[in-house]
Amino acid sequence: MQKFTFNKEGFNNLFPFHLLLDGDLNITSIGKSIAKLYPNLKEGESFKALFRIKRPFLDTITPAGLLTNLTQLVILESRTGSDVQLRGQFEQMDDCFLFIGSPWFVSLEEIKQQNLSILDFANYDPLLDLLQLIKTxxxxxxxxxxxxxxxxxxxxxxxxxxxxxxxxxxxxxxxxxxxxxxxxxxxxxxxxxxxxxxxxxxxxxxxxxxxxxxxxxxxxxxxxxxxxxxxxxxxxxxxxxxxxxxxxxxxxxxxxxxxxxxxxxxxxxxxxxxxxxxxxxREKEEELKLLSVITEKNTNSIVVCDKNGHIEWANKSFEQTTGYSITELIGKKPGKLLQGKETNPETAAYLAQQIRAGEPFKCEILNYKKNGIKYWAQIQGQALYNERGEIARYFAIEEDITERKKLERQKEELVTSLEKSNKELEDYAQIVSHDLKSPLRSINSLIAWIKEENEGGLSDQTALYLSMIENKLEKMDSLIQGVLTYSRIDKADVNKERINLHEIVRNIISIIHIPDNITVQVDGTLPTILADRYRMHQLFQNLIGNAVNYIDKPHGLVNIGYTETGAHYTFYVKDNGPGIAPENHQKIFKIFQSLIKNERSTGLGLSIVKKIADNYKGRVWLESELKNGTTFFIQLPKK
Missing domain, CATH: 3.30.450.20 (PAS domain)
Incomplete structure (x- = not known):
């Protein structure tokens, strides 16, 4: 799971009126504009000691209470004497709570009285447009x-x-x-x-x-x-x-x-x-102001209903989307007019419940046009209150997402098809590898019989030819095994356990062929990690084997070690071989790519390494200098 990372400067640009609370509801970050409203507010102080939640009313502010009201409009007021209210919403970020909102003003003069300017508001804040309209x-x-x-x-x-x-x-x-x-x-x-x-x-x-x-x-x-x-x-x-x-x-x-x-x-x-x-x-004037603000920069369908849910007004986009004229819409309830037999009843019930409670709503729903054609809509809206705090009407913005839903269905079908194809390819690879290995074993046996029956009677040239055939057979067998290994690397490892990487790497060093002129050493002690033992063995054996095979120096040296951060382990395999040119750094991870001719190379080793790292949501890269060696890095998440 991606961990929430808080960037105060970035948040201040987007949400200048924010408060970040830790799990004990202590303030850990204060938006730059909130600091102007409450100059005595300091990080580390208790949120519940400085603020009260006016709407929805919470007698005692607790983390559980905030979790219950995450999707609701929240109105905060200060306990320290300031009469400025904050309207917004709480969101949970890992074990923290983030409040995002803005102050509620009814005139530009109030903004000046609080020593604020337009620059203290986010660019998208609709309050600025509304206050400018009121000023006009x-x-x-x-x-x-x-x-x-x-x-x-x-x-x-x-x-x-x-x-x-x-x-x-x-x-x-x-x-x-x-x-x-x-x-x-x-x-x-x-x-x-x-x-x-x-x-x-x-x-x-x-x-x-x-x-x-x-x-x-x-x-x-x-x-x-x-x-x-x-x-x-x-x-x-x-x-x-x-x-x-x-x-x-x-x-x-x-x-x-x-x-x-x-x-x-x-x-x-x-x-x-x-x-x-x-x-x-006056109510009509306020309604016209509202409608003008809503429609000024919005091309989506918009509908306004009275406090009982009956349509009072709809824009042209709503008429065009639904096929109903404004005269056919006035006085009707949108749900009864647009919902049909394939509309999800749970979604319809959610909308009705939110409207009855006067709470904001947002959902995706299948609607029907006047001509019976189905279309998908994303709806979001909320109640509007009069000066006495009573629900006066509701408004909703509706976006036609039919094409997007089609693309999502196509994507799901494609993923299903790919999963099926991958399974078929894996089965095919196993069958082919088995069928290919069978004649190889037969040829290898025939060569052994020829050598046995003609022991001492073969010419040096014939013996050389037979040895070359055996080497080719061995390489062919390694290539087939590599293809089978590559095809079997699943997209998710299910057999995870705590494994001792130091023990695995020492075992690899003991079983692979290492020429006398090459030294392989482990720097320090490698950690115990949560992973699949077989996959980690494949990964490090390919990297260490490649380093050993390609060293061209009289005295070769291979080093294996690691570093770690709070979230990752980064392993390295370093050699003093010929190095790799920069233009080939990405090419070598592709399947069947080998830059140097080597009898034992199949061109699959590094592609297997990359595929294993990708499946662990990790990454692999290299640093190299021609003639001075190469270092491969593998970064794996700790969880």
Missing amino acids: QEITTLELRNLLKINNNQREELRKDREELNRIAMVASANNNGIVFTTPDAKIFWCNDAYMRQTGFSREEVIGKTPVQIGNNPAIDKVELHTMIDRFYKGEPFDVEITHGRKDGSYFWTRIQGQPVYNDDGKVLQFFAMVEDMSEM
């Missing part, structure tokens, strides 16, 4: 308000006619918007029925109170509120968008337009205000 909207709104101010000044002149204002007051009771009249000191003395329906208060509860007392709520914009109050007491018209409280503690978005009513001397007699419920319009 604020600028547009400000421009509209400036225009409205000019327009109000013009309207003020027109509304100075007291009789017109009185006529407005007379019809106020029939207005669908809330209407209130106040005294110059802001006490309400009249309101219409619409205002009582909006707020839930009775007329008796409203009369004598100020609009601020009635409408105050936790979400109210203090700046807008003070603007409205300031203009009121200056006797100026005002037009603000602000939240307005209800009797039950909830609130709704309003547009409040106020106008003073003057007497003949120009003094304010009373104030007239119209309260328009803007909640539905």
Whole structure:
């Protein structure tokens, strides 16, 4: 298994708002941007002492609790006084926990207040696009308000006619918007029925109170509120968008337009205000902002559903993929519309359960188009929450992966076919090697009989010829055995045991032919490793045998030894032979490749070495200098 390797610099480039925790939940790495948000945060401190998990709520933070919530959206808040929340997800990396996320801001000004800049965010962070869109909207709104101010000044002149204002007051009771009249000191003395329906208060509860007392709520914009109050007491018209409280503690978005009513001397007699419920319009505006952000850089199919799972909106790609028009999609549930008899019921149940729980979801599912054609889709999505923390709707992004699934099936079929072919080739190699060895043994026996029956009667030339035939037969037998050995090297070793490599190598040295002018020595003591004894014997016998066979010096020397790291053993077989040219370093590992003519060489030895190393997920390479020898290195994982 590949072990997780943490690179802090690389993680900071991709995930500047990350926290890495060890198995005891102590902080071992802090993202460069998180360090700006929490300057007193230090590595080595306890995560659970500094943070609480707000969503999903965990009373006590434990490794088991984090494991249970790995696939969920997590909201962190500091225990040390900072009001910035982090939204993201935990992932387990070996015995560590990695939190990846970003802070949640609603304006670019908040980023500046926290001494952050755009450079502190990952390039892909969608929060930057959303905040920029909100900023653009604020600028547009400000421009509209400036225009409205000019327009109000013009309207003020027109509304100075007291009789017109009185006529407005007379019809106020029939207005669908809330209407209130106040005294110059802001006490309400009249309101219409619409205002009582909006707020839930009775007329008796409203009369004598100020609009601020009635409408105050936790979400109210203090700046807008003070603007409205300031203009009121200056006797100026005002037009603000602000939240307005209800009797039950909830609130709704309003547009409040106020106008003073003057007497003949120009003094304010009373104030007239119209309260328009803007909640539905605001929700639509937020929806449009969201949809524009989602669709701006995404060509995949996108669908938005209400809190009950019914489709509210879908983009053109979704229509083109499914074959349904937007009018056919609105009000339908995607699952009932697109799933069919071959759709995996477990996947469908997973989607339904995640949506009911308001949790993010990601899966691959078989869907059906309107015309009945099946297609594979990768779906990911999540719930969207309103300002009160309630699920408002869901959105999902769907990618057509039909072609990818076809390629995966083709790959599986190819792997199955290759496995079958490899087995057939192995069986064939064994049969052929057996059939080839049989006549070789017969020829060898015939030569022995000829020598025996003609002992002393053969000419020197004939005896030489027979000896040459025997050498060729021996090489042919070695070649056949090498092919059979190569074909039998499986892709996975099943017979693994703890083996003493030092003992194996000493045994090899004792049984192979080593000329008197060559010394083979082991540097130190080789380790005991987990491997297949026969494969390791093949590997080292081929390497040591090659080194001995090719040495061209009067005094040859072969050294065997190793080094190790935390994850690998690296063995070496070094000789002082003729060396190998750089252009041949890779060629020699190919089957039937031999660079020097040698009666005992089959061209299979190093290809067998490489195949064994590959099967252990190791590697083999060499370093060589012409005329000064060669060193072969074999790196094997410890596990």
